[in-house]
Amino acid sequence: MAVARYSLAPPPETTEPLFTAASVLAPPLSVLSFPLSRRLKPCNFCFSPQPSRTSLLQVNSKPNESEAIPLADTFAGFKQLLLPVIDRNPYLTDGTKQATSTTAALAKKYGAEITVVVIDEKERETLPEHETQLASIRWHLSEGGFQEFKLLERLGEGNKPTAIIGEVADEMNMDLVVMSMETIHSKHVDANLLAEFIPCPVLLLPL
Numbered sequence: 001m002a003v004a005r006y007s008l009a010p011p012p013e014t015t016e017p018l019f020t021a022a023s024v025l026a027p028p029l030s031v032l033s034f035p036l037s038r039r040l041k042p043c044n045f046c047f048s049p050q051p052s053r054t055s056l057l058q059v060n061s062k063p064n065e066s067e068a069i070p071l072a073d074t075f076a077g078f079k080q081l082l083l084p085v086i087d088r089n090p091y092l093t094d095g096t097k098q099a100t101s102t103t104a105a106l107a108k109k110y111g112a113e114i115t116v117v118v119i120d121e122k123e124r125e126t127l128p129e130h131e132t133q134l135a136s137i138r139w140h141l142s143e144g145g146f147q148e149f150k151l152l153e154r155l156g157e158g159n160k161p162t163a164i165i166g167e168v169a170d171e172m173n174m175d176l177v178v179m180s181m182e183t184i185h186s187k188h189v190d191a192n193l194l195a196e197f198i199p200c201p202v203l204l205l206p207l
């Protein structure tokens with residue numbers, strides 16, 4: 001497993017906030033999946049157990065003021081964020097770009113660290129545009145205002161992406177996994193296995 005740490009020059013200063021408590025509640029942040037062993041502290045949301053070990057927190061697209069603060073406090077507790085990249089597009093698909101920018105915004109707003117895990121069933125030598133993809137990831141994280149992150153590469157292992165994500169999240173004690181629903185729609189990740197393999201909350205971003 002390859003591990004790297006990247007540090008980039010900071011982008012130009014801006015006076016506009018990248019992330020606000022209110023924007024946390026608005027789309028695309030709409031579904032949080034939580035293992036029952038790591039439930040949130042009580043807040044003003046409907047939290048209903050599902051038949052599996054995972055529960056879903058539905059976030060309203062038009063929150064009222066009383067709802068904004070509890071969810072902002074929830075994200076403030078996540079200090080280790082995992083961004084899985086399961087994407088053959090060297091310039092990243094829209095779903096991967098969305099997950100990358102969201103992860104960067106959360107990390108910058110709440111002082112968290114980002115770990116990116118690039119997953120592909122093929123060996124590195126058979127992916128001619130792999131370096132281009134890594135450059136795209138670095139660029140999008142930098143554009144989101146986050147200049148430093150850890151990079152893991154899990155290539156050609158033959159394991160299911162969901163199992164690899166769960167293994168990395170467990171070994172590195174991740175607090176939150178951020179993914180686009182695109183990974184599920186494209187069949188890269190089996191939604192039914194999320195609760196089985198991933199030991200921490202999962203933030204699924206709708207397309």
